[in-house]
Amino acid sequence: IQAAEALFGPYRWGRYDVIILPPSFPFGGMENPRLTFATPTVLAGDKSLVSLIAHELAHSWSGNLVTNATWRDFWLNEGFTTYCEQRIMERVFGPARAALEKQLARGDLEEEMRDLQPWQQVLHPDLHGRHPDDYFSSVPYEKGSLFLQRLEALVGRPRWDAFLRGYFDGHAFQSITTDDFVAWLRSKLLADAPETKSLGDVDAWLHRWIDEPGLPPDAPQAKSEAMARVDAERQRFLAGTAPAALDTKGWVTQQWQRFIKGMPDN
Numbered sequence: 001i002q003a004a005e006a007l008f009g010p011y012r013w014g015r016y017d018v019i020i021l022p023p024s025f026p027f028g029g030m031e032n033p034r035l036t037f038a039t040p041t042v043l044a045g046d047k048s049l050v051s052l053i054a055h056e057l058a059h060s061w062s063g064n065l066v067t068n069a070t071w072r073d074f075w076l077n078e079g080f081t082t083y084c085e086q087r088i089m090e091r092v093f094g095p096a097r098a099a100l101e102k103q104l105a106r107g108d109l110e111e112e113m114r115d116l117q118p119w120q121q122v123l124h125p126d127l128h129g130r131h132p133d134d135y136f137s138s139v140p141y142e143k144g145s146l147f148l149q150r151l152e153a154l155v156g157r158p159r160w161d162a163f164l165r166g167y168f169d170g171h172a173f174q175s176i177t178t179d180d181f182v183a184w185l186r187s188k189l190l191a192d193a194p195e196t197k198s199l200g201d202v203d204a205w206l207h208r209w210i211d212e213p214g215l216p217p218d219a220p221q222a223k224s225e226a227m228a229r230v231d232a233e234r235q236r237f238l239a240g241t242a243p244a245a246l247d248t249k250g251w252v253t254q255q256w257q258r259f260i261k262g263m264p265d266n
Contacts, residue, residue, distance in 0.1 A: 001057065003091040008061045008084060009165050012172070016060070018053065028052050031059030031081075048253035051089055051101060058084035061168050069175040071132035075123045076181060079144015086145065097252075102149075102222035104254050107261075109142040113214070121213035123147065124178045147209050149220045151185075155193050163189045182206060230255045234262050 005011055018036045020043065029052050030037040036056040042049045062080035082105075090098035116137060119125050123143055125135055152160040166188060171180075190196050199205045208216045233246045251259075 003088050004054075004057055004061070004084070007087050007091065007161070008058075008168055011060055012065060013060055016057065018056075029056040031056045031063055033060070033064045044253070046253060050092070051085055054088040054092075055081055055085040058088060065173065066168055066171040067175045069177045069180075071135070072124055072127055073176070073178045074132075074135065075140035075144035076176065076178065078141040079123070079148060082141045082145035083148040086149075096224070096226060099222045100224040100226050100252075100254055102220075103224045103227050104258060105138075105142050106146070106219075106221065107258075109138050110215070112138050118213040123210045143215065143219075146215070146219045150209070150216075150218060151189070153220060154195050154199075155189060159189070159193075178210065182210070226252075226255055227258055230258045231262065234259050238264070 001011060001016060013034045015034055016036075017034065018038055020038055020040050023040055025037065025039050027037075028039055028042070036053070038052065038056070042052050058081045059077070062084055063077035066076070066080075068074055068076045086098055086102055089101060113121050116139070119130075120135060120137060121139055121143075123140065127135065155163075163185075167181075167184060170184065190202060196202050205216075229247070230251070233248060237243065237246055248255075248259075
């Protein structure tokens with residue numbers, strides 16, 4: 001909470017609690033104001049799922065304080081919250097841990113998008129005649145976060161952080177649309193940012209991120225040295241090195257995830 005307040009401004013809900021629900025609770029977490037509902041499997045024993053609490057806490061700013069007006073604007077809740085979660089994790093655990101989790105998340109996104117229809121890969125999809133739940137995937141979460149990471153990289157973290165706090169303050173306890181956000185982004189950040197010249201046509205750039213499927217060519221790609229070590233040890237294992245001889249000391253859960261997911265099907 002202290003890390004989140006330092007980044008995004010005061011926590012405005014008075015009290016924050018987490019209730020661990022029975023195993024029948026069908027989600028990882030749910031961001032009810034003041035009281036996060038959480039699955040019992042969050043208690044992993046190694047703090048590997050602190051990111052879930054960081055995510056639900058971040059909803060106290062993005063999603064509960066500033067809320068999506070329609071299901072087309074779902075990324076305004078989850079993309080912002082995923083970005084804020086990553087910033088909290090970076091502040092609490094350091095840049096290396098944040099890079100590790102971002103690289104893992106982007107890999108999962110790319111894998112999932114291979115099986116999604118084009119309309120399901122869009123941040124601001126046309127839902128006419130479609131059930132909103134058919135849009136549910138990691139796209140509004142991770143692609144939304146990548147868009148915000150790209151904006152941060154464009155103007156630099158100090159200016160971006162000032163913009164982000166102004167965005168939360170300026171829309172507190174309101175429901176907004178993607179068009180509302182884009183208008184705010186243009187007037188409060190991009191209009192005075194000389195860096196936008198590197199983007200060429202800003203309208204086309206925004207359209208590519210928000211209204212087109214897939215990941216734009218300039219989507220950020222986190223590089224984690226910890227993950228690179230995992231890939232190297234996996235190659236040694238596949239080449240015949242005995243498991244006991246692998247250098248896995250100190251690996252965190254996310255590194256084991258990558259080790260296993262990178263295995264061939266056989």
